[in-house]
Amino acid sequence: MPDYGHDLLFGTVLVPAAGHSADAVALARVADRSGLDLVSVPDHPYRPDLLDAWAVLAVIAASTTRVRVFPNVANLPLRPPAVLARTAAGLDLLSDGRVELGLGAGSYWEAIAADGGPRRSPGEALRATREAIEVIRELWTSDRHVHIDGKHYGLDGAAPGPAPAHPIGIWVGAVGPRMLKLVGETADGWLPSAPHVPPNRLAAGHRIVAESAASAGRAPAAVRRLYNLSPGPGGFPGERRTHGPSSWRRSPWSTGRARSSCPRSNRP
Secondary structure, three states: OOOOOOOOEEEEEEOOEHHHOOHHHHHHHHHHHHOOOEEEEOOOOOOOOEOOHHHHHHHHHHHOOOOEEEEOOEEHHHOOHHHHHHHHHHHHHHOOOOEOEEEEOOOOHHHHHHOOOOOOOHHHHHHHHHHHHHHHHHHHHOOOOEEEOOOOOOEEEEOOOOOOOOOOOEEEOOOOHHHHHHHHHHOOEEOOEOOOOOHHHHHHHHHHHHHHHHHOOOOHHHOEEEEEEOOOOOOOOOOEEOOOOOOEEOOOOOEEEEEEOOOOOOOO
């Protein structure tokens, strides 16, 4: 898979267990001192055994000096895009430009619905993600009140801002062909995970992203390639599935590695 001349960045996925609330921050400090580039945390707002992703990212950003932080990936059905835009931009300002935005269309719909969120079909999730990206970008960049007529997300004269400290990348956790096409057309990065997109499927996904970017008049190099790696065929250490498809448990020290073809010299 071509890297378009980008340098590799390396990072970690930290699981912020509520029962061990200090561990993720402590590990993020280690990552910062060790020279890693990215620190991320999963975002499952419906899981009471995990701390809120944005709260953890804020503390991690305040406790480190160089790593970039991001949700891996933000749960769009339970995080309205206007709120996501302002939350990410605010933390980017507070951290001197060290925030990116991983974005997910949603899964575990049973758990999302139990928390009052929508239960979307694949087509609805695709459209909602497209609308969300438009909302987020407009609130970051517009110089006037924003009007967007969306089926799932719209704005009716919303005041834009705050503008982030740097151009925050929107990295989408896409798996299926239609979502990959959306990434190529609108997103700044493709962020798959090994359990869902194993290495032998990366080239095919890359082709869809690159061709879709070109069809939309974008350079394929404009979409960054990232990859969440599982430590092995058994998944993350200490992970076990419980209570059906909507609930997972992980040990407080579970980590995964995130690899990126983002350039070190130029933040997205």
